[in-house]
Amino acid sequence: xxxxxxxxxxxxxxxxxxxxxxxxxxxxxxxxxxxxxxxxxxxxxxxxxxxxxxxxxxxxxxxxxxxxxxxxxxxxxxxxxxxxxxxxx
Amino acid sequence: xxxxxxxxxxxxxxxxxxxxxxxxxxxxxxxxxxxxxxxxxxxxxxxxxxxxxxxxxxxxxxxxxxxxxxxxxxxxxxxxxxxxxxxxxxxxxxxxxxxxxxxxxxxxxxxxxxxxxxxxxxxxxxxxxxxxxxxxxxxxxxxxxxxxxxxxxxxxxxxxxxxxxxxxxxxxxxxxxxxxxxxxxxxxxxxxxxxxxxxxxxxxxxxxxxxxxxxxxxxxxxxxxxxxxxxxxxxxxxxxxxxxxxxxxxxxxxxxxxxxxxxxxxxxxxxxxxxxxxxxxxxxxxxxxxxxxxxxxxxxxxxxxxxxxxxxxxxxxxxxxxxxxxxxxxxxxxxxxxxxxxxxxxxxxxxxxxxxxxxxxxxxxxxxxxxx
Numbered sequence: 001x002x003x004x005x006x007x008x009x010x011x012x013x014x015x016x017x018x019x020x021x022x023x024x025x026x027x028x029x030x031x032x033x034x035x036x037x038x039x040x041x042x043x044x045x046x047x048x049x050x051x052x053x054x055x056x057x058x059x060x061x062x063x064x065x066x067x068x069x070x071x072x073x074x075x076x077x078x079x080x081x082x083x084x085x086x087x088x089x
Numbered sequence: 090x091x092x093x094x095x096x097x098x099x100x101x102x103x104x105x106x107x108x109x110x111x112x113x114x115x116x117x118x119x120x121x122x123x124x125x126x127x128x129x130x131x132x133x134x135x136x137x138x139x140x141x142x143x144x145x146x147x148x149x150x151x152x153x154x155x156x157x158x159x160x161x162x163x164x165x166x167x168x169x170x171x172x173x174x175x176x177x178x179x180x181x182x183x184x185x186x187x188x189x190x191x192x193x194x195x196x197x198x199x200x201x202x203x204x205x206x207x208x209x210x211x212x213x214x215x216x217x218x219x220x221x222x223x224x225x226x227x228x229x230x231x232x233x234x235x236x237x238x239x240x241x242x243x244x245x246x247x248x249x250x251x252x253x254x255x256x257x258x259x260x261x262x263x264x265x266x267x268x269x270x271x272x273x274x275x276x277x278x279x280x281x282x283x284x285x286x287x288x289x290x291x292x293x294x295x296x297x298x299x300x301x302x303x304x305x306x307x308x309x310x311x312x313x314x315x316x317x318x319x320x321x322x323x324x325x326x327x328x329x330x331x332x333x334x335x336x337x338x339x340x341x342x343x344x345x346x347x348x349x350x351x352x353x354x355x356x357x358x359x360x361x362x363x364x365x366x367x368x369x370x371x372x373x374x375x376x377x378x379x380x381x382x383x384x385x386x387x388x389x390x391x392x393x394x395x396x397x398x399x400x401x402x403x404x405x406x407x408x409x410x411x412x413x414x415x416x417x418x419x420x421x422x423x424x425x426x427x428x429x430x431x432x433x434x435x436x437x438x439x440x441x442x443x444x445x446x447x448x449x450x451x452x453x454x455x456x457x458x459x460x461x
Binding site: 024 | 094096097142145170172196197199233263264306
């Protein structure tokens with residue numbers, strides 16, 4: 001299977017719901033009868049996927065938030081993974 | 090160590106159901122369960138469960154649409170942050186209700202079919218519901234819900250598994266649960282009639298694998314080989330008192346769907362105790378937590394952490410002791426009982442006993458009258 005391209009303005013696939021779970025102390029993706037528990041960076045990135053912001057916007061905003069200029073590679077890798085999992089469309 | 094938070098709350102709103110499926114896992118004595126929790130009591134259960142950390146919420150039964158307060162419960166569930174799943178036969182899911190449930194924040198609908206053909210669907214559920222289910226499936230898509238199609242499998246419809254997959258694709262289901270019958274409740278009563286042959290199971294496995302290759306991620310096919318045909322048991326509830334918290338229509342708190350039928354659990358009721366006490370401290374939820382309760386051959390088995398000794402209900406039904414090794418396991422001294430049932434399913438002279446449908450009249454006739 002080929003890796004799907006990252007959507008230009010990624011949004012959470014409507015089959016999933018992203019939310020913060022205090023008891024899990026993490027973001028989770030909820031879907032029919034299931035849940036993916038996200039690590040901190042995955043949660044931060046997916047929380048930016050609002051269907052409006054471009055990849056550049058997301059990189060910029062997270063780099064500013066975490067005051068780190070070297071995040072682009074990690075963010076793009078994760079978005080490609082999230083796209084392959086159909087978490088984002 | 091305190092137990093982890095419950096992850097999955099199953100709210101069995103009612104045992105009332107317009108269908109009469111022969112493979113229903115509901116208790117045989119369901120008709121005697123009358124005092125359903127009120128709307129306010131259910132809302133209180135939802136709040137307490139969410140505070141404990143429950144995330145996934147299933148509205149089930151019986152047919153949950155028999156309750157006219159379903160929309161109110163869904164709305165509260167959404168406010169609390171649950172992901173709510175409606176597990177339904179589709180009967181009663183009118184366009185008005187499906188729109189109201191969407192408005193209330195329902196996340197997903199699981200729609201059951203009994204087969205890909207009208208004849209078998211209507212025979213097995215003892216109703217004329219096939220065309221209505223097709224209509225409901227289209228409404229679910231029209232209102233943009235993710236749809237899980239569920240079809241319980243057994244000797245009558247296993248040969249149709251390819252057709253059932255085609256139907257799910259045609260209706261646009263995102264997931265298809267090909268749920269091999271689990272032999273509890275009414276299904277156990279009809280086990281000899283429902284049990285497939287080994288050849289049927291293997292052929293269905295092959296067909297599912299073929300379709301998985303063809304359709305990729307378009308529709309996720311869930312198919313688990315029935316445990317009678319495996320040589321290791323399934324991990325009961327992914328750990329007793331670890332993940333699952335069921336609440337029955339009358340408020341009984343259940344560590345597994347069929348805990349009502351296990352002896353000696355002294356099941357707690359949400360009307361009498363806070364859910365946190367029930368989950369953490371009750372005898373029922375602690376009865377098979379961890380592995381201290383295990384007997385041989387489980388106790389010294391290197392695989393015990395993987396399958397947790399199997400299913401407690403199956404141990405009770407087949408070995409007469411809920412703490413025994415699940416007889417499905419090849420290491421169980423009772424495995425011959427399972428092999429005998431499978432062999433019988435493959436033999437020519439099968440049971441002449443007719444199928445017993447899940448009806449109120451049959452429920453009453455099966456249970457000796459008790460005085461409260």
